[in-house]
Amino acid sequence: MAKLPPEINATVSDDAAVKSVPEHIFRQVVDQSALAISITDEQSNILYANPAFLRTTGYSSAEILGQNQSRLSYRVTPRLVYETLWAQIKRQRPWNGLLVNKRRDGSRYLADLTISPVVNEEGNTTHYLGMHRDVTEVHRLERQVQNQKNLIESVVDSAQVAIVLLDEHERVLLDNQEYKKLIGDLGQEPAVTLLRLIRAQMDDAFEQAQSCHQNIAARVVCVEPPRRAARWFSCSISWFGEQDVGADAFYEPQQKHYLLLTIADISEFKRQQEALRINSLHALLSEQERVQGLRESLAGAVYQLEGPLNTLSAVSLMLERRLSGTPSPRSGTDSGGIFATALEDAMKKIHEALETVRSCIPEQTTETPQCVNLNEVLSDLLKLSTPRLLGANIVVEWQTDANSGSVFGQPVQLSNLFKQLIANAVEAFDEQRSSHRVLRIGCVTRADCMEVSIEDSGPGIPNELRFKVFQPFFTTKGAVQQHMGLGLAMAQDIVVRHGGTIDIDPEYRRGCRVRVQLPRAAGDDHVC
Numbered sequence: 088m089a090k091l092p093p094e095i096n097a098t099v100s101d102d103a104a105v106k107s108v109p110e111h112i113f114r115q116v117v118d119q120s121a122l123a124i125s126i127t128d129e130q131s132n133i134l135y136a137n138p139a140f141l142r143t144t145g146y147s148s149a150e151i152l153g154q155n156q157s158r159l160s161y162r163v164t165p166r167l168v169y170e171t172l173w174a175q176i177k178r179q180r181p182w183n184g185l186l187v188n189k190r191r192d193g194s195r196y197l198a199d200l201t202i203s204p205v206v207n208e209e210g211n212t213t214h215y216l217g218m219h220r221d222v223t224e225v226h227r228l229e230r231q232v233q234n235q236k237n238l239i240e241s242v243v244d245s246a247q248v249a250i251v252l253l254d255e256h257e258r259v260l261l262d263n264q265e266y267k268k269l270i271g272d273l274g275q276e277p278a279v280t281l282l283r284l285i286r287a288q289m290d291d292a293f294e295q296a297q298s299c300h301q302n303i304a305a306r307v308v309c310v311e312p313p314r315r316a317a318r319w320f321s322c323s324i325s326w327f328g329e330q331d332v333g334a335d336a337f338y339e340p341q342q343k344h345y346l347l348l349t350i351a352d353i354s355e356f357k358r359q360q361e362a363l364r365i366n367s368l369h370a371l372l373s374e375q376e377r378v379q380g381l382r383e384s385l386a387g388a389v390y391q392l393e394g395p396l397n398t399l400s401a402v403s404l405m406l407e408r409r410l411s412g413t414p415s416p417r418s419g420t421d422s423g424g425i426f427a428t429a430l431e432d433a434m435k436k437i438h439e440a441l442e443t444v445r446s447c448i449p450e451q452t453t454e455t456p457q458c459v460n461l462n463e464v465l466s467d468l469l470k471l472s473t474p475r476l477l478g479a480n481i482v483v484e485w486q487t488d489a490n491s492g493s494v495f496g497q498p499v500q501l502s503n504l505f506k507q508l509i510a511n512a513v514e515a516f517d518e519q520r521s522s523h524r525v526l527r528i529g530c531v532t533r534a535d536c537m538e539v540s541i542e543d544s545g546p547g548i549p550n551e552l553r554f555k556v557f558q559p560f561f562t563t564k565g566a567v568q569q570h571m572g573l574g575l576a577m578a579q580d581i582v583v584r585h586g587g588t589i590d591i592d593p594e595y596r597r598g599c600r601v602r603v604q605l606p607r608a609a610g611d612d613h614v615c
């Protein structure tokens with residue numbers, strides 16, 4: 088019996104094995120094999136073809152026997168493939184590869200072919216054994232999967248948002264160009280950082296969503312890279328499972344779980360939104376300031392007029408008493424009576440004028456009370472005041488609780504309160520003409536209140552004026568500054584309306600420290 092090459096020979100050359108299987112069985116095995124099997128001579132002329140070969144190629148035995156194997160070639164297989172094939176089998180080594188074959192009817196199929204040289208006792212190749220199967224469909228499916236993968240990858244890559252696919256151990260399996268850019272900006276591995284922030288934000292809700300594969304949509308998180316501006320991201324998470332494709336899971340399907348994270352950089356949008364919010368606050372406070380200025384001016388005018396009017400009232404009363412002691416009082420002809428009447432008329436007119444001025448004083452605007460985070464209020468005010476602080480060469484030291492609580496109050500009123508106190512501090516620096524200009528703002532959470540302190544290194548307020556400065560129309564700044572002396576009175580009014588206290592710290596000697604204490608919002612541990 089002719090020898091097969093060593094690889095195949097090893098399985099059949101054992102004498103005991105050959106003897107235990109009658110020789111005609113080998114023929115039957117080849118005849119009945121589902122693989123297309125052919126045996127050729129050294130020039131690849133077909134000497135034998137099994138039924139599966141005939142079925143696959145469409146030829147009958149009569150048509151194919153004696154023909155060369157090249158009859159099956161569709162002539163698109165590269166020359167190099169055949170050269171390799173022949174080089175390999177000439178060295179009595181099996182060859183395996185893919186060839187494009189043509190059936191008898193002209194249709195093409197992809198053949199997964201293995202050729203084994205058949206070597207005789209003298210070590211010479213006498214025949215070739217060819218075994219092939221039609222793998223067109225397998226190839227089509229593989230290509231389809233590859234095409235879809237390429238399509239998905241190019242779609243994902245061209246997306247304007249960062250997309251990353253993670254396995255159960257949060258290892259990155261797939262990402263796109265935008266995600267790679269994020270790695271450059273935020274360092275390794277942005278997805279892990281963002282997931283940690285989302286988990287911290289959602290607490291138990293994250294695990295719940297994960298356990299029932301419930302999507303998480305548009306979670307906004309902020310990343311603060313060292314020495315760089317904060318970045319804002321809107322993150323969405325989808326979970327999905329996939330059947331394990333490993334051999335182990337063939338009969339016992341196992342699910343693999345993946346997490347798809349979509350990351351949209353909304354930093355620019357946030358910055359615009361923030362600028363818009365600060366501008367709106369600026370406009371609102373400016374309007375309030377204008378109205379407050381009008382209120383101060385008109386109230387000042389009323390106050391200024393009330394003094395002389397009171398004097399006139401006293402004069403009128405005295406005159407009336409004196410006239411009541413003379414005969415024929417108020418005859419209208421004597422000069423005292425005429426004067427008294429004229430005085431009464433004048434006073435009546437002044438009273439009417441005063442009422443007109445009072446009615447022109449704009450109403451205090453009403454706001455719906457709500458939870459107000461004082462840190463945020465102060466932060467906004469500092470943003471608004473930045474140009475002025477920079478212009479005046481003032482250094483701001485801001486000491487604040489990381490977990491500062493909230494108060495229940497009117498946000499714009501509270502903003503006005505602290506805006507006034509900051510403005511007073513800035514003006515105090517101008518009076519002092521010192522190069523040491525430090526504005527300290529502190530916001531601490533006490534057991535029952537929030538305490539804000541605003542310190543300046545200006546001339547300070549003498550102890551004897553600590554309480555007086557809160558009186559309306561009291562000012563230490565003189566007429567040049569055109570101050571009505573209503574700023575601290577207004578501040579005290581706002582504080583009192585919020586159930587708090589305001590005072591000038593008598594212990595503070597390096598300038599002025601104003602302390603404001605406001606009750607914390609009910610049920611507030613940290614924030615409302």
Ligand code: FAD
Pocket residue numbers: 125126127129130131132155156157158159160161164169173174177186187188198200202215216217219
């Ligand atoms: P060429 O490669 O130009 O050669 C022409 C013929 O010369 C060949 O058919 C072959 O008979 C002979 N020849 C070429 N090189 C050598 C060499 N180095 N030594 C000895 N003789 C050589 N091809 C297919 O396309 N489809 C198949 O299904 C297929 N099955 C094969 C099965 C077996 C067992 C063998 C041995 C070869 C098979 N071939 C098959 C290869 C085939 O013989 C041709 O090499 C190939 O089809 C290229 O055709 P061609 O006309 O360009 O031939």
